[in-house]
Amino acid sequence: MLELLNTILQYYCKIETYRPVVTGVSGGPDSLVLLDVLNRLGYPVIVGHLNHLIRPQGQLEASLVKKSAMERGLIYVCEEFDVPSYAREQKLSIETAAREIRYRFLFKLAGEYRAQAVAVGHTADDQVETILLHLLRGSGMAGLRGMSYSALPNQWSNTIPLVRPLLSIWRLEVLEYINRHELQPSDDVSNLDISYLRNRVRHELIPLLETYNPGVRKSIWRTAEIVKDDMTVLDHMVDQAWDNCLDEIGENYLSFRRNDFIKQAKSVQRYLLIRGVRKLRPGSWDYDFSIIDRGIRFIENARSGSVSELAQGLKLFADLDKLWLCGDERELPIWKQFPRLNHQQGVNISVPGRVFLSSDWVLQAVGPTLIEDEDHDEIFNNSDTYTTWVDADQLAHPLVVRGRVPGDIISPLGMGESTIKISDLMINLKIPSQARDFWPIVCDQQEVIWVPGMRMSHRVRVRADTKQVVKFSALSTPRE
C-alpha cells in the first residue's frame, strides 16, 4: 500500500518531499493513516486539527491528534471554532458549517507555512458515496466523476491544491493499516461531520446495492475513473470553446459572441455557462442542470434585450450579437455608449441650462446665441448626432427631457411634414430594446424636438432667416 500511495502522491497528487504539506487530521482512522503514510514516505507534514466544539469529546480528540503529531516530531496546529453558533447564524447545517470552517482553517495554515498542498483523508468509499449522492441529486456527468486526487479549491485557494491521496484506498484497507501499524484512532470522529444523507448512503444504500452486486463499490469507483477521463476530453473541448466564444470579461460581467456560442454542441454550451458562473462567482456552487438548461433555452430563443435569471444572482442578457452573463444588466458596458435617463418623470431644462440624465450622461442647452456668433460650418456640416442646433425662436417653452411614451412621433429634419414613430426610428437604427425605454427625448410644448443620437425635428431647424440658435448636447461624462 505504501508503494502504491507513493506513486499516487507523486503522479496524481503531484506533491514533493521537500515542501510541507498541511494535513487535516480529525483523529479518525482515515486521517490518521494519511498522517502516518505521509510521514513514513518522508513528506514534511504539518498537522492541522480543528476542534469544532460540537461534542464534549473534542478536547480528548485534539490531544490524541497532538500526541500523534508529537510522537513523529511534526508541527501541530489546533484551532477551536464554535461551529454550532456559526451554523445557526449562517443558517447552515452543522456539517456544511464544519466543512467550511475546517477548510478555511487548513488553507489559512497552508498559506502561513507556504505549504505545497492541503491533504485530506477521503477514501475510495467516500468517493463511492459522493458519486451516489451526486446521482441522487442529478448532477450529471461532471458530478459522476466524483472527487479528484488533486484540485484547486477556488473558494479557498487559487494556488494551493487540495489533495486526496487515499482516494483509491478502501476503508477496509485503512483499518488493516491501523491494525498492522498499531495506530490509535479516535472513535466515531469520522461520522462527526458527515451529513444525514451520506450516513444513510453509507449504512443503508451501499449495503443494499452490495446484495445486488457484491462488487458494486468497485464498479461505481471505476465508473468515476472512466467519467474522469471522459471529462478530461470534454474539458479540453470546453477550453477551446471558451477561447472561441468569450468576448470580454469584466468584474461583474462577461460576454460571449452569440454566433459562436450557439454553434457549440449543447453539452459544451452547458459547461460554458457553468464556467462563466464560476468565473464571476468563485466559490462552491452546487449547480443544478435544470437551471443551466433553462439558461440554454433562453439563449436559444432570446430576442435582443431580453433578460433571464440564471444562478448565483447572475442574469443572462441577450444583445444583438452578444450574450452577457452579469450581476446587473444595467451596468453592462454596452449601456455606456447609449444615453440613459434615470428620472422616472420628465425634467424641465431651461436655456441655458443642464440636466443630469444619469451618473454617466448630461444634457446641456447653450444659448440662445446670435447666429452671427456661431460657426456656420459647424452648424450645417455637423456630423455628431449627440449635438444639434435649433432655431431659438421656434421653441415653445418650457422644454422637457423625458422618456418615450407610446405614440411618440417626430418629423425628422429634411423630411418636411412627414412623421415617423420614434419606436420605428429606434428599431431602424438598431437600438437594443433595453436601451429604448431609457432613451432621453427633448420636447417643447408642441412636439418632440430632438432625440439625441438620432434625429431633430424639421420644424425647429436652423434656416436662412434664423436669428438666434440654441445648441443642445448629450454628453457622456467619465465616471470618477
Next chain:
Amino acid sequence: MLELLNTILQYYCKIETYRPVVTGVSGGPDSLVLLDVLNRLGYPVIVGHLNHLIRPQGQLEASLVKKSAMERGLIYVCEEFDVPSYAREQKLSIETAAREIRYRFLFKLAGEYRAQAVAVGHTADDQVETILLHLLRGSGMAGLRGMSYSALPNQWSNTIPLVRPLLSIWRLEVLEYINRHELQPSDDVSNLDISYLRNRVRHELIPLLETYNPGVRKSIWRTAEIVKDDMTVLDHMVDQAWDNCLDEIGENYLSFRRNDFIKQAKSVQRYLLIRGVRKLRPGSWDYDFSIIDRGIRFIENARSGSVSELAQGLKLFADLDKLWLCGDERELPIWKQFPRLNHQQGVNISVPGRVFLSSDWVLQAVGPTLIEDEDHDEIFNNSDTYTTWVDADQLAHPLVVRGRVPGDIISPLGMGESTIKISDLMINLKIPSQARDFWPIVCDQQEVIWVPGMRMSHRVRVRADTKQVVKFSALSTPRE
C-alpha cells in the same frame, strides 16, 4: 401528452406518418398506450405480438392484443415461439432469450412490411432502472446515458431504427392515460420478461432512493439526458480519432496506426477499442471497462509481437507500428509478407525438390545445374533476398528446413569466418518477434546455409571455381 409525443416522434424518433411502424405490443400498459398514441397521431401501425409460450395466459394476452389491433383496423401479426426450450438450448436466461426472440421477430416483420422503424414502449421509469443497472455493473459513462429515442440496433438491423417514443413518459402518466382512454391492458405482462435484478431495482432500490430524494427518478433521468449530450460530443471526437488512427479493416481483423492511437486521450483510446470490437463482432456486447482498460495497458506497454486476449474472442496484437485487433493473430495480413513454417519438426528437402512451408509459402530447390547454364549476372547481382544460389558441391546432404533453435548461428556471405546469432540477425533486420519463431531456416548437415529473406552462409557461396549450383527460392503463393 399527445402533443409532447408528437414532437418526440417527429424530432427525436424521426418517424413519419406515411410509412408503417412495426410496434411491439405485449398487451401491458406501456405498449398498449404506445399503440394507441401512434394510431391516434396518424402513424400506420403494424402490431407485432410474440407469444413466448412461457405462461398459460399467453393465448389470452394474444387475443387481447389482437382485439386492440382489430378495433383500430390495424394489421396484426402474432407469432409463437417456445422461448423456454430455446433458453435451455442456448443456455440463456428466460428474459434474455425472450428479448432476443422478440426483437428478431419484430425486425423480421419490419423488413417484410418495409417499415420505417420498430417502436417499443420503454418509459422514463425503464430508463431510470436501466441507468441504475448500468451503474451497478460499472459500465461507465456510455452506460449512464441509458437508452435513446432512436438507435440502429446493429444486431437486428443496420437500416431500420428501434425507436422508444415513451422514453420521457413516466409509468404513472401511462396509467393515467390508460384510465382516461379506458384502455384494457393485460395484467402483469410487463413483468414477464424483466430480469430478477431489474425487478429488485424497480420494487426495492428506487423506492429506497425516493426516501432520500423524492425527485430521484427525475434526477437520474436528467442525468441520462446530460450524459447523452456529453457523449454526443465525445462520440464526435471518437469519430475523428477513428478516421485518424484506423489503418486497415478486414473481415476478421483491423489495425490502428500505433503512433496515432497512443497519442489519443485515454478516454478516446477506450472508445476506439470498444468501437473496434463492435465492428468485428456486431451484436450486443456488454463490455466491461476493466477488460477494456487491460487492453489499454497492454497497448501502452506492448513490445512488438506481443498478444493479449481482449473480448468477444478477439485479441490485441502489437506490431512495430500497428495495433491489430483480430480473431487469430496468425491470420493477420502482416504474416503474408513473411515466410512461415507450419511444421513442428524439421523437413527434409531434396535437390531438386520442394517443401510447402504453410498454405501461403513454398520453398523450392532447383538444380544442381552447371554454372555455365546459369545467368551469372543473375547470380552475382541478385537483390531478391528470397532467392539464392549456392555451390552444389559444398552441400552436406540431406538438407533440412526447420525453425530456429537457441544458439543458431550463421557466417553470413561476405563476412568470412565470423558468425552472428540468427536471433540477433532477426532483431537487426526488425523482424517482428512473433514471425521469428516460425521463420524457415535451411540447413545442411554442417550448419545453417540460408535464412530466406536474410542471409546465406559464406561457406556455400558461389565462387570462381564453382562447377554446379543449386537455386533456392522461398515463394509466397497467392491463396485460392
